[in-house]
Amino acid sequence: MAVFRPAVGDRRRKFKSHLMMLVLMAAAVLGSLPFLFITWYVLQKGLGAVNWDFFTQIPKGPGETGGGVANAIIGSGVLIFLASLSGIPWGMGVGIYLSEYSTGRTARILRFAVDLLASVPSIVVGIFVYGLIVVPFGFSAYAGGIALMIIMIPVVARSTEEILRLIPAHIREAGLALGVPRWKVILRIIVPGSRAGILTGVMLAIARVAGETAPLLFTSFGNQFHARGLNQATASLPVQIYTFAKSGFEDWEQQAWAGALVLVLFVLFINLTTRLLMHQRGAKGHAG
Amino acid sequence: MPADNFEREKAIVNLQHEILNVDNLHAWFGDFHAVKGVSLAVQQGQVVALIGPSGCGKSTFIRCINRLHEEVPGARVQGRVTIGGQDIYGRGADPVRIRRYVGMVFQKPNPFPGLSIFENVAVGLKLGGISKRTVLDEQVERALRQAALWEEVKDKLRQPGTSLSGGQQQRLCIARALAVEPPVILMDEPTSALDPISTAKIEDLLHELKKSVTILIVTHNMQQASRVSDKTAFFLLGELIEYGETSQIFTNPARPKTEEYITGRFG
Numbered sequence: 001m002a003v004f005r006p007a008v009g010d011r012r013r014k015f016k017s018h019l020m021m022l023v024l025m026a027a028a029v030l031g032s033l034p035f036l037f038i039t040w041y042v043l044q045k046g047l048g049a050v051n052w053d054f055f056t057q058i059p060k061g062p063g064e065t066g067g068g069v070a071n072a073i074i075g076s077g078v079l080i081f082l083a084s085l086s087g088i089p090w091g092m093g094v095g096i097y098l099s100e101y102s103t104g105r106t107a108r109i110l111r112f113a114v115d116l117l118a119s120v121p122s123i124v125v126g127i128f129v130y131g132l133i134v135v136p137f138g139f140s141a142y143a144g145g146i147a148l149m150i151i152m153i154p155v156v157a158r159s160t161e162e163i164l165r166l167i168p169a170h171i172r173e174a175g176l177a178l179g180v181p182r183w184k185v186i187l188r189i190i191v192p193g194s195r196a197g198i199l200t201g202v203m204l205a206i207a208r209v210a211g212e213t214a215p216l217l218f219t220s221f222g223n224q225f226h227a228r229g230l231n232q233a234t235a236s237l238p239v240q241i242y243t244f245a246k247s248g249f250e251d252w253e254q255q256a257w258a259g260a261l262v263l264v265l266f267v268l269f270i271n272l273t274t275r276l277l278m279h280q281r282g283a284k285g286h287a288g
Numbered sequence: 289m290p291a292d293n294f295e296r297e298k299a300i301v302n303l304q305h306e307i308l309n310v311d312n313l314h315a316w317f318g319d320f321h322a323v324k325g326v327s328l329a330v331q332q333g334q335v336v337a338l339i340g341p342s343g344c345g346k347s348t349f350i351r352c353i354n355r356l357h358e359e360v361p362g363a364r365v366q367g368r369v370t371i372g373g374q375d376i377y378g379r380g381a382d383p384v385r386i387r388r389y390v391g392m393v394f395q396k397p398n399p400f401p402g403l404s405i406f407e408n409v410a411v412g413l414k415l416g417g418i419s420k421r422t423v424l425d426e427q428v429e430r431a432l433r434q435a436a437l438w439e440e441v442k443d444k445l446r447q448p449g450t451s452l453s454g455g456q457q458q459r460l461c462i463a464r465a466l467a468v469e470p471p472v473i474l475m476d477e478p479t480s481a482l483d484p485i486s487t488a489k490i491e492d493l494l495h496e497l498k499k500s501v502t503i504l505i506v507t508h509n510m511q512q513a514s515r516v517s518d519k520t521a522f523f524l525l526g527e528l529i530e531y532g533e534t535s536q537i538f539t540n541p542a543r544p545k546t547e548e549y550i551t552g553r554f555g
Contacts, residue, residue, distance in 0.1 A: 103361060167401065168398075170394050170395075170396060170398050171398050171400060171401065173356060173359065173392075173394070174392070174394060174398045174400070174461070174464075175400070175411075176356060176359060176387065177354055177356055177387055177390075177391065177392035177394075177465075178387065178388075178391070178411070178412040178415075178464070178465070178468060179384055179385065179386075179387035179388030179389075179412065179416065179468065180384070180411075180412065180415045180416075181384050184415050188411075188415055189400050189403070189411060189415075192402060192403070193400050193401040193402030193403060194401070194402065195402060196402070
């Protein structure tokens with residue numbers, strides 16, 4: 001069996017193979033370095049300013065020490081809640097329609113439109129909502145929530161669609177063959193069966209909007225105090241970080257770092273939870 | 289839909305001796321003429337095997353009997369199909385209601401993902417409007433016993449249906465179909481994805497089931513057809529070549545094409 005003995009070109013081939021693998025490995029390691037550096041840097045700079053007051057107090061005046069960003073944390077929560085309230089069901093509806101009902105040309109056009117919406121720069125969304133809501137009604141949590149909702153819808157829609165597409169057609173047919181109307185097959189069998197995957201997309205959409213700054217600058221604006229209602233200008237963590245960071249006061253800059261730390265940890269937490277969910281789904285998904 | 293009305297209609301269906309009658313059925317996928325003028329009648333309580341080479345229209349044929357064929361984009365049907373004397377393609381006939389009378393088991397075991405064993409069996413009843421816990425428990429147990437799966441799953445009804453083995457999953461799908469008590473069940477190569485032991489279990493099951501249900505089974509396995517069926521229909525290129533008693537088809541077929549196929553000369 002002389003053909004299987006090492007030949008002259010073999011060493012060269014193996015060397016090339018190893019070299020390529022090393023290049024790719026280096027790319028992968030270098031690609032994840034920024035995240036590690038960011039986390040490390042934010043931890044170093046921000047951890048010092050994280051204390052009880054930081055979470056419970058509102059900002060002190062410029063140049064004064066102490067105070068916190070409680071208003072911004074609550075504000076962010078309110079904005080994310082408002083955005084989710086409409087953005088999640090709306091996005092899911094679009095995703096379900098794209099996956100289950102639309103065919104051919106309509107589907108292609110719709111999917112393209114959703115993709116375009118997903119790639120509109122978030123500051124443009126902010127300006128759009130500014131013209132639509134803020135000009136007639138003023139800065140408010142509503143306006144901020146709507147801006148974030150517009151960013152959320154395409155993210156939720158496409159992830160819902162992708163997840164539903166993973167379910168093979170014969171599962172839907174099995175539902176129809178039981179004498180269940182199509183809409184019930186979708187809403188009561190297919191969607192609940194994909195809940196882990198859909199939830200993953202929803203969580204990632206929440207993580208995405210949690211860090212948005214640009215669309216909030218023109219909509220919820222910002223507030224150094226607690227907002228007195230949803231129709232008031234409302235503080236949010238990203239905008240608060242922005243304001244503090246460019247203020248020039250050392251204490252505020254410290255708190256901007258701490259705010260950044262809280263934001264990074266929040267997004268990290270959502271991503272980790274999502275991972276866990278995905279893992280669970282994989283574990284019980286395709287046995288047998 | 290009132291439940292008692294549903295029950296009464298089902299009783300009427302059960303009274304008919306000839307449960308299924310297909311008259312000059314044609315089916316298309318776009319331009320492709322998949323089923324060409326098939327006529328056949330099935331007596332209640334029989335098992336009918338549909339045999340023939342791949343692509344001969346057997347699966348399409350049974351998918352016309354629960355009106356699932358028309359769910360495929362571009363698909364079309366023509367002809368007359370009656371179940372218990374009622375025309376299922378007649379004016380105003382509702383495919384959703386028809387499918388409650390005609391259950392289906394698919395080639396690949398396809399329990400609903402994310403639903404437990406119990407939910408998989410109960411889902412047809414639940415979405416049909418039955419919510420009483422005791423009724424559901426009772427019906428689920430009955431269906432699982434009928435599908436010869438109860439003993440294996442009674443202690444793990446809360447586990448996902450997809451956690452079962454392939455053969456168990458297929459019996460779960462049979463239980464799911466049986467739970468709504470359809471008088472007719474269609475089976476599209478139900479054992480082609482299963483090992484011989486699981487296949488034997490399902491074949492045994494068919495003998496039990498035919499006491500209460502009429503079964504149409506598509507199969508590529510000629511031994512299976514001869515073992516499980518009372519009547520056999522041989523399809524070729526969309527046409528029904530021969531239909532008769534299984535014993536006669538396999539020992540003394542009337543048509544030369546049938547003989548060539550069952551003796552393995554083509555297909």
